[in-house]
Amino acid sequence: xxxxxxxxxxxxxxxxxxxxxxxxxxxxxxxxxxxxxxxxxxxxxxxxxxxxxxxxxxxxxxxxxxxxxxxxxxxxxxxxxxxxxxxxxxxxxxxxxxxxxxxxxxxxxxxxxxxxxxxxxxxxxxxxxxxxxxxxxxxxxxxxxxxxxxxxxxxxxxxxxxxxxxxxxxxxxxxxxxxxxxxxxxxxxxxxxxxxxxxxxxxxxxxx
Amino acid sequence: xxxxxxxxxxxxxxxxxxxxxxxxxxxxxxxxxxxxxxxxxxxxxxxxxxxxxxxxxxxxxxxxxxxxxxxxxxxxxxxxxxxxxxxxxxxxxxxxxxxxxxxxxxxxxxxxxxxxxxxxxxxxxxxxxxxxxxxxxxxxxxxxxxxxxxxxxxxxxxxxxxxxxxxxxxxxxxxxxxxxxxxxxxxxxxxxxxxxxxxxxxxxxxxx
DNA sequence: CCTCCGTTAACCGAATCGGTCAATATGATG
DNA sequence: CATCATATTGACCGATTCGGTTAACGGAGG
Numbered sequence: 022x023x024x025x026x027x028x029x030x031x032x033x034x035x036x037x038x039x040x041x042x043x044x045x046x047x048x049x050x051x052x053x054x055x056x057x058x059x060x061x062x063x064x065x066x067x068x069x070x071x072x073x074x075x076x077x078x079x080x081x082x083x084x085x086x087x088x089x090x091x092x093x094x095x096x097x098x099x100x101x102x103x104x105x106x107x108x109x110x111x112x113x114x115x116x117x118x119x120x121x122x123x124x125x126x127x128x129x130x131x132x133x134x135x136x137x138x139x140x141x142x143x144x145x146x147x148x149x150x151x152x153x154x155x156x157x158x159x160x161x162x163x164x165x166x167x168x169x170x171x172x173x174x175x176x177x178x179x180x181x182x183x184x185x186x187x188x189x190x191x192x193x194x195x196x197x198x199x200x201x202x203x204x205x206x207x208x209x210x211x212x213x214x215x216x217x218x219x220x221x222x223x224x225x226x227x228x229x
Numbered sequence: 230x231x232x233x234x235x236x237x238x239x240x241x242x243x244x245x246x247x248x249x250x251x252x253x254x255x256x257x258x259x260x261x262x263x264x265x266x267x268x269x270x271x272x273x274x275x276x277x278x279x280x281x282x283x284x285x286x287x288x289x290x291x292x293x294x295x296x297x298x299x300x301x302x303x304x305x306x307x308x309x310x311x312x313x314x315x316x317x318x319x320x321x322x323x324x325x326x327x328x329x330x331x332x333x334x335x336x337x338x339x340x341x342x343x344x345x346x347x348x349x350x351x352x353x354x355x356x357x358x359x360x361x362x363x364x365x366x367x368x369x370x371x372x373x374x375x376x377x378x379x380x381x382x383x384x385x386x387x388x389x390x391x392x393x394x395x396x397x398x399x400x401x402x403x404x405x406x407x408x409x410x411x412x413x414x415x416x417x418x419x420x421x422x423x424x425x426x427x428x429x430x431x432x433x434x435x436x437x
Numbered sequence: 438c439c440t441c442c443g444t445t446a447a448c449c450g451a452a453t454c455g456g457t458c459a460a461t462a463t464g465a466t467g
Numbered sequence: 468c469a470t471c472a473t474a475t476t477g478a479c480c481g482a483t484t485c486g487g488t489t490a491a492c493g494g495a496g497g
Contacts, residue, residue, distance in 0.1 A: 025474090052260045054454065065476055070456065132404055171427070178423045185420075186390050189397030196340055212393075215386045219379070219427060233443090262485065273445055278487065 022082050026072045035123065037062045037072070041083045042126035050080060050139040080134075081145055087131050088149070094120050106165060107217055110183065114209045118202050125200040128191070171222050179220060186212060230290050234280045243331065245270045245280070249291045250334040258288060258347040288342075289353055295339050296357070302328050314373060315425055318391065322417045326410050333408040336399070379430050387428060394420060 026034065040062035044053045055076055059066040073079035095101065098116035103109035120127055135150065137143050165176055190208055194200060234242065248270035252261045263284055267274040281287035303309065306324035311317035328335055343358065345351050373384055398416050402408060 048256065048260060052256060068475055076455065136404060136406060174427065175423060178419060182394050182420060182423055185397030186394040187397065188400055189393030189395065192396055192400045196344055198344060211386060212390060215383060215390060219382065276444055
């Protein structure tokens, strides 16, 4: 990638990145034309080729950038330091939302890239994935105290259910095409509120 | 559409339909080549054009077929007659699963077609949608008796949460690319079980 | 042998693809 | 104004792919 790209004004860089995320998130690698990305970025195709030698380079650059800023955002938000389940859930959501406000299509792009089958890029994606695959939050489950939740509840199932619900909510917005992050934030917040009310054990002496 | 298509053996019809659902569900209308569909169906492109005059005709035929068999399956399964919320949820899921066993990509196809923007087909899709848009299950909510559920629960939120969770679960399978309907059935069933345990009010004198 | 018909190979013109490059626009400097 | 470096573009290329057509193939039945 041409280092001159980094000297572009932040805003222009972001526009180009978003154009890439957008097109690659809606089509497979092979069916994502550079021309379409250039159009979405408001520049000419030739300029896009000026910054990135070829399509593959742009694609992998987007993938790396995606991983980089995701990790940055997660650390910045303090999600990892949260010990409470619902707290970390909400923090994680906030991080995701803040990311999606700057890069609306980054989430779908990441998923699609991860499952991309095209031999021209799939191996590179999978290889670099090994580096980024952090020890996922599943560990959280073992630290949960059953006494904090309503009696008899299957904590693993609860966690899975919560995960699916938030993904399903996200999916609804994705399908619609418009990424109204404010509405999403509201929905997510209501979800967490609902979970708290339903799943948390009410102890005698608790306020509320 | 060439009426000869109907005289094909059921199995071959289904193979062609599935090939169409598959390709159109993974790419936009414009980026779904007829050749790819023919390949997926195991026939030559020219034969595909023998049954369907052009791409648009095939696409709209798939859309109509999709609507038709969905309605059929819903009626056959008896989902509409279910009065109990979780019962209708489970019946609906079973109907969806039975559909997806025969037509693995029909669900994603339907969603994608509904949001398709290409001017060559979007207007036709939207127009015919008006005919199929049944009075959705949302009415169910008003018939629910709050006494049946744990006290203080927001029923609307509960319903929304359940919907999202099932969609999120579905999404996970879609992304993975493989439609393991048996595993899905297991997951869905466990979900409903979980909901029942958590949301239903336990009355004194209830068995279990 | 012929006829019928499902099926195909070969082909067509147009469009699109990734990528190149000479030319132009822009802006700073002297 | 002239000069020069840099940012950006238009025009172009060869290869491929697209939707769609058509003549011919090949097997079954008479």
